[in-house]
Amino acid sequence: MPLSIVELFGYAPEDSTAAATAARHSSNCPFVHERCIKQFKSGLVSGSCTLKPTTSSPVICCPNRMYGEDYKVLLDVAIDAFGGGMRLCHTQSQAAGDGKDVVVFGKHWGKELRLPSRVNGGGYFVDWILARLDPNRSLAEFVAIELQTMDTTGSYEAQVHRFLGTGKVLPDKQSNINWENVSKRILPQIIFKGHVLRQEPLCKKGMYFICPTPVYQRIIGRLGGNLRPYHPQPGALTFRQYDVGGSVVAGNMRVLEFKGQMTTTVDQVALAFTSPSNLPAPGVYEQAIRAELAS
Numbered sequence: 316m317p318l319s320i321v322e323l324f325g326y327a328p329e330d331s332t333a334a335a336t337a338a339r340h341s342s343n344c345p346f347v348h349e350r351c352i353k354q355f356k357s358g359l360v361s362g363s364c365t366l367k368p369t370t371s372s373p374v375i376c377c378p379n380r381m382y383g384e385d386y387k388v389l390l391d392v393a394i395d396a397f398g399g400g401m402r403l404c405h406t407q408s409q410a411a412g413d414g415k416d417v418v419v420f421g422k423h424w425g426k427e428l429r430l431p432s433r434v435n436g437g438g439y440f441v442d443w444i445l446a447r448l449d450p451n452r453s454l455a456e457f458v459a460i461e462l463q464t465m466d467t468t469g470s471y472e473a474q475v476h477r478f479l480g481t482g483k484v485l486p487d488k489q490s491n492i493n494w495e496n497v498s499k500r501i502l503p504q505i506i507f508k509g510h511v512l513r514q515e516p517l518c519k520k521g522m523y524f525i526c527p528t529p530v531y532q533r534i535i536g537r538l539g540g541n542l543r544p545y546h547p548q549p550g551a552l553t554f555r556q557y558d559v560g561g562s563v564v565a566g567n568m569r570v571l572e573f574k575g576q577m578t579t580t581v582d583q584v585a586l587a588f589t590s591p592s593n594l595p596a597p598g599v600y601e602q603a604i605r606a607e608l609a610s
Contacts, residue, residue: 335566347423359481389419389460400415407448412452419445461508465530497533502538522553
């Protein structure tokens with residue numbers, strides 16, 4: 316079965332109001348106000364923000380969807396890490412000089428942090444750096460943020476053609492969330508970057524990892540569900556979960572809902588990843604082989 320589209324260019328796919336129609340015709344993302352970054356191999360702009368698998372709740376599948384409500388997720392982290400009353404700034408010159416200013420480094424904010432590349436390829440980049448300034452407008456401390464949604468396998472392009480009214484008819488194909496990326500890409504990256512950041516004296520609260528709740532559940536399941544909780548500190552890793560809210564009146568977009576957080580350490584995650592405790596019973600391969608030989 317194909318994935319079901321929950322949000323298309325920010326609105327319910329069946330929403331026929333002027334606002335929803337205009338968003339689809341523009342092919343622009345209503346959350347970052349730029350052209351949608353998701354595209355099928357055919358060249359059709361996907362516009363899909365949130366998808367629903369048959370076996371789980373809706374999953375946000377585009378990182379830009381997480382930036383709704385004027386990058387609320389970033390302000391939430393700033394307040395959690397540095398205290399109430401924080402303000403997000405584009406540049407140091409915008410700072411009021413009262414110790415409540417947080418300069419943001421990341422995509423869509425006009426300034427991304429330049430870091431050296433790894434010798435063996437790749438980079439040290441994280442998605443966001445939030446740098447708190449002291450009353451003298453100098454760097455006091457910072458936190459790093461990785462934000463992760465999920466891509467897909469297969470194709471749900473047929474649904475998009477139907478909702479966009481393109482007139483092109485395609486057969487529905489099998490599609491699903493690419494959960495394998497949890498083990499293949501997501502966990503190795505956050506472990507590596509967590510170790511890099513723990514070397515930084517001013518990264519006093521560690522790294523935050525923002526993701527949809529179903530992604531968090533997959534990560535915790537892969538790690539065995541036994542991570543010890545810690546308070547924020549150098550080398551800490553704080554998972555923050557968000558989901559889209561419930562259905563809304565046509566012409567409106569769903570809100571982004573905070574679903575909770577848990578702080579552990581990068582060491583705890585690394586140990587659980589390399590020494591999993593949720594293994595199957597011994598002998599499962601032997602049993603499968605014997606059953607197949609006897610068939």
